[in-house]
Amino acid sequence: MNSIISSSFYILSVLLLLSASLTTSSPIQETLIQCLSQHSIPLSTIYTPNNSSFSSVLESRAQNPRFTEPSVPKPELIFTPLSESHVQAAVICSKELGIHMRLRSGGHDFEAVSYVSEFESPFIVLDLTNLRSISVNINDNSACVQVGATLGELYYRIAEKSNVHGFPAGVCPTVGVGGHITGGGYGVMLRKYGLAADNVIDARIVDVNGRVLDRAAMGEDLFWAIRGGGGGSFGVILSWKIKLVAVPETITVFTVFKTLEQGDTKLLYRWQQVADKLDKDLHIRVLMNMTNTSTSERSVTTAYDGFFLGGADRLIQLMQESFPELGLTREDCIETSWIRSVLHSSSIPLDTSLVFASPKLLLQRITATDSFEGKADFVTEPIPETALEELRKRLLEEDNPSIVWTAYGGKMGEIPEYETPFPHRKGTMFKFHYFSYWQKGDKNVAQHISWVRSLYNYMTPYVSKFPRGAYVNYRDLDLGVNQKGNTSVTEASVWGTKYYKGNFQRLVRVKTEVDPENFFRHEQSIPPLQLKR
């Protein structure tokens, strides 16, 4: 009896739910789907919340799970174009209908502005994941890569064709080529070859009028702006033509672990003095985290993680000359190919055995399971030992903290500040970024976020000033957000000059030129000057 009641109740609820979902389609969905179908867009590329795949499509490229919690606003629709003309249709229809659109390639934005709109709703997401073709041309040292490809896929396809070519972009293989390159993009080859954005030859972009433009058609100002000016401000980038760089057949990697005991900050201080002055072929970053040694004891681990464009013998010689304090030995060194070194650099915590794993791992599209809060700083003079000691103490106070020190110098210091929108070049010794990670269900989220904020405040005297530098690919909405609707350039320049210094004003001029009505916008997009009507 009971089961009959409950099963008919079940059927009734299902019917109610179904009729609700059939009748709740919003005007936005209807008008947009209608417009898209007039442009011959297949319905199979459109997901509304009533579609059973909607959540998985939204979440599989949401790389900071705190932004998929139920309380966070969701898009009315996700459109996953299969071709350039589909992207054109998306822009034309959304603009015509006044629908707010967010752009997503790999979904790694620290603040999720690519798939969450906190203060403008309703909104839709243009998810470029299906635009992911890669063609590598070894004869002219170039590759064309669509924005939905990941860095891992790009590296893999390059290595498939050649073992002496590479590309100097980020260390995380799941990062999307779209957002990454337009925000700068750095990895362990930055001291030799600069940023990913420094190695772009051409690009294709859909502008606010739905036109596809290449470098010649968009002009040098817009081409300048999209190489470091950050995503979501100027148009929908479709693909990049990039310049491949030379890598030797033999790369050497190493990781030297040190536990940071009280009063034992000398080596880290020494690293600060030498890291940006080493041979350009060598990059040594420092990764710090906290380890629970027992239920009551904690210690800080520092890993000196090296990447060298050459063999171990030359590396050992260089290290003896410039950084003997680390005590690097031949046994610490692993000689490998560039593609396998990518596997090594990608893993935090570091696992040297990855060097021996299959590069096919780079093709995996993994969704992050840990949420995080992160911030970045640029450092222009060594942080004193007393402050290093305080850092050590603070790391011991947080559950899953991490600090990464990335050496600058070399090529980074040779590229003029105004050559691309990314300005943190000459004089920057290293970049310093701090994170706290947590898992779903963690009760102390507010505490983790405030740990990061408090550390950022503590670091103020020791990092770049006037302005205090920031990196747009490590987006931080604490630095300031645009207002709803129109935004004043003066207010935006507070966060804008942190990311771009003097280049911010030129970005505003380009924005005013190419998108005066501010169609492409988010919490931290470049605002146009208010035009008199």
Ligand SMILES: Cc1cc2nc3c(=O)[nH]c(=O)nc-3n(C[C@H](O)[C@H](O)[C@H](O)COP(=O)(O)OP(=O)(O)OC[C@H]3O[C@@H](n4cnc5c(N)ncnc54)[C@H](O)[C@@H]3O)c2cc1C
């Ligand atoms: C785990 C992890 C590791 C990382 N490692 C590195 C690293 O080693 N080096 C480094 O430099 N950075 C690194 N980053 C930062 C990363 O480069 C940025 O988050 C980058 O913007 C991500 O690009 P995406 O396409 O994956 O992200 P998305 O979230 O899709 O996009 C980021 C921004 O670009 C916009 N955008 C996306 N696609 C387009 C497009 N086609 N046209 C115009 N605008 C677009 C979005 O609207 C958003 O504003 C890392 C981030 C994470 C989470």
Ligand SMILES: *[C@@H]1O[C@H](CO)[C@@H](O)[C@H](O)[C@H]1NC(C)=O
């Ligand atoms: C889902 O919503 C869309 C758009 O409103 C509508 O066209 C479609 O019929 C709905 N599908 C289902 C299965 O409810």
Ligand SMILES: *[C@@H]1O[C@H](CO)[C@@H](O)[C@H](O)[C@H]1NC(C)=O
């Ligand atoms: C969900 O969307 C996919 C792709 O558009 C489609 O194949 C499927 O039929 C849709 N399912 C529902 C229940 O609407």
Ligand SMILES: *[C@@H]1O[C@H](CO)[C@@H](O)[C@H](O)[C@H]1NC(C)=O
């Ligand atoms: C911390 O770093 C050490 C050394 O890099 C590593 O062995 C350990 O797994 C890391 N711990 C976490 C929680 O990441």
Ligand SMILES: *[C@@H]1O[C@H](CO)[C@@H](O)[C@H](O)[C@H]1NC(C)=O
């Ligand atoms: C350390 O232990 C705490 C619980 O005591 C736990 O929450 C945290 O995740 C652990 N951190 C690491 C890095 O293992």
Ligand SMILES: *[C@@H]1O[C@H](CO)[C@@H](O)[C@H](O)[C@H]1NC(C)=O
């Ligand atoms: C926004 O627009 C309104 C009306 O045009 C204007 O009064 C206001 O000053 C603008 N705000 C900013 C921040 O520009």
